[in-house]
Amino acid sequence: MDAFVQDLIHYSPQILAGLKNTLLLMAIMSVTGIAGGIGLFYLSLAQNRFLRRGTERFISFFIGTPLLVHLFLMYYGLPPLGIRLSAFAVAVIGFTINVSAYNARYLMTAYNGLDKTQIEAARAQGFRFFQIFRLIILPQALRLSVPSLTNQVIQNLKDTSVAFLIQYPDFFAQMQEIASTNFQFFKTYVAAGLVYLALVSVIVAAARRLERKVALPGLETLGRA
């Protein structure tokens, strides 16, 4: 058998552990990122002008600066100040904020495309703002953003590979280690790439199904944004 394949089999427990860590991080940030994105989106619609502006600045800041800088800042920058976080904690916090900012932006864009007369109608009916958000705005904004939000999940998966730079033992970190012991850099990275591709394909297939299922009536024929 090919020595490389034998290597992979030999290291498979380590590879699988890495894969588990990668999928765990992706799953967590996909959920927290949606929750955070919805929270920021809600704040961006607040009555209070300062709250609205502050939220907008927060989102722009985290979209406008590299994720790696935030991760390094927390992982290497905080310990001298007496705050020591595990690689996992830093990854979860850093990714959550980053993904939330992007998701909030998608939802805000979708909101701009909504027919606002519905909101006036809901106010006229006697709904409170939180109810209007929960019952009218959010369901529509979420459904309009499904293509962007699922793209973000794919982005999340790929971005987890950055976490190895803060010593998080993800899938890519394991492959990196294998490559540095057997010196089969080309084959190892191609194998890693193929695994990511396979995972992404699964997400894409699921995303397409979801998109078709939740398309807003009247907008089904628009296809991907």
Next chain:
Amino acid sequence: MALIDVQDLIKRFDGKEVLKGVTMSLSEGQSKVVMGASGCGKSTLLKCLNLLVSPTSGRIIFKGEDITRPDMDIHRLRQDIGFVFQHFALYTHLTVEENITLGLRKIKKMKTAAAREKAAFELERVGMIEHRNKYPAHLSGGQKQRAAIVRALAMDPAVLFLDEPTSALDPQMSREVVTVINKLYLDNITMLCVTHDPFLAKYISDSIVFMHEGVVVAEDVAERLFYEHEDPRVRQFYLSVIDHR
């Protein structure tokens, strides 16, 4: 006693006075139409009455209560006023039935089964029952407006406001909607309707309030207002509106 009594209502939008002292009233069971040139403040008047727009000054008495006082419960007030918009404003992600039951369930706290029954009853009255599971995007304009009227009526409001309910419709669909509103009129539903359509105005009103540049300048029954009113501003308006039909 009047259901709604408006006294000297003034509304300014950043310095620009849009309502310049409107005085009018509406009794229970009465139906009035508000007419007047575009931009004279008709929509602003309706929106002041349910506090979608906050009045600058003046008094609005609704069911004996001054609604302009600061501690007014605006949500409770709005539940008592059905509002029908020119562009239907149906919730796009919900079916016709869900559009109607949403308020019943979430505001009136009705059980789902009871809300659906109520929706079915009201949809039946306007000939929309077979469309109850359709989404707004799959309805004609006339059907959308009938659904919007049912959504408002199902909440059992004390009064129904309609802001140019037929302006966005072609004549055929407009006729459908006029028929429905006329039926409400014959059922003595309390209504306040803004329209440019003299035909609609005539068939759904006890009297017509005529506005000009932010004030009420005349109020009379359709025939007198349309054909023989002494105020030149009123005559001018109806000459252009009626002759072109």
